Amino acid sequence: MSARPRRASLVTAAAAIVALAAACGGGGSSASSPLPTGAHAHDQTLLAGRKVFSAECATCHGSGGQGGVGPTFNDGRLLRDFPNPSDQVTFVSQGKGVMPAFAGVLTPTQLAEVVAYERKVLSKRR
Numbered sequence: 001m002s003a004r005p006r007r008a009s010l011v012t013a014a015a016a017i018v019a020l021a022a023a024c025g026g027g028g029s030s031a032s033s034p035l036p037t038g039a040h041a042h043d044q045t046l047l048a049g050r051k052v053f054s055a056e057c058a059t060c061h062g063s064g065g066q067g068g069v070g071p072t073f074n075d076g077r078l079l080r081d082f083p084n085p086s087d088q089v090t091f092v093s094q095g096k097g098v099m100p101a102f103a104g105v106l107t108p109t110q111l112a113e114v115v116a117y118e119r120k121v122l123s124k125r126r
């Protein structure tokens with residue numbers, strides 16, 4: 001007699017967990033920005049840069065850097081336009097036109113992290 005209600009509540013709990021997982025996994029740009037892989041998989045700079053990118057850049061540049069309001073990063077353009085990473089840090093700090101200036105928004109460390117993430121993870125041709 002007592003087995004039935006217990007099973008029912010287990011099913012309810014399982015359903016709630018599934019719903020919760022779906023709510024967390026769906027939508028949010030942070031969920032879909034690519035993780036660093038291979039030798040870079042545990043690179044803390046790139047993992048931190050991914051968080052900054054998801055929060056501050058993905059809305060315009062796409063969660064995977066595929067572009068949108070801002071240009072794509074997936075075609076290798078960053079390495080061509082900014083052969084020196086410090087020039088890219090300067091660009092992101094100062095902004096240009098629609099691209100906001102992030103100098104007062106991100107710390108120098110965060111700027112370096114997001115630039116590294118864009119160059120090493122998003123800038124691959126795919």
Ligand code: HEC
Nearest residue numbers: 056057060069070071077078081092096097098099102114
């Ligand atoms: C409001 C939309 C918007 C946001 C948010 C945004 N960008 Fe941009 N970004 C642009 C636009 C538009 C351009 C093109 C600017 C131009 O050349 O006139 C651009 C250009 C760039 C470029 C230069 C690309 C190239 O090869 O010339 C870089 C690098 C860049 N953004 C990085 C970032 C980073 C890093 C962030 C987050 C910290 C970010 N952007 C957030 C809109 C945005």
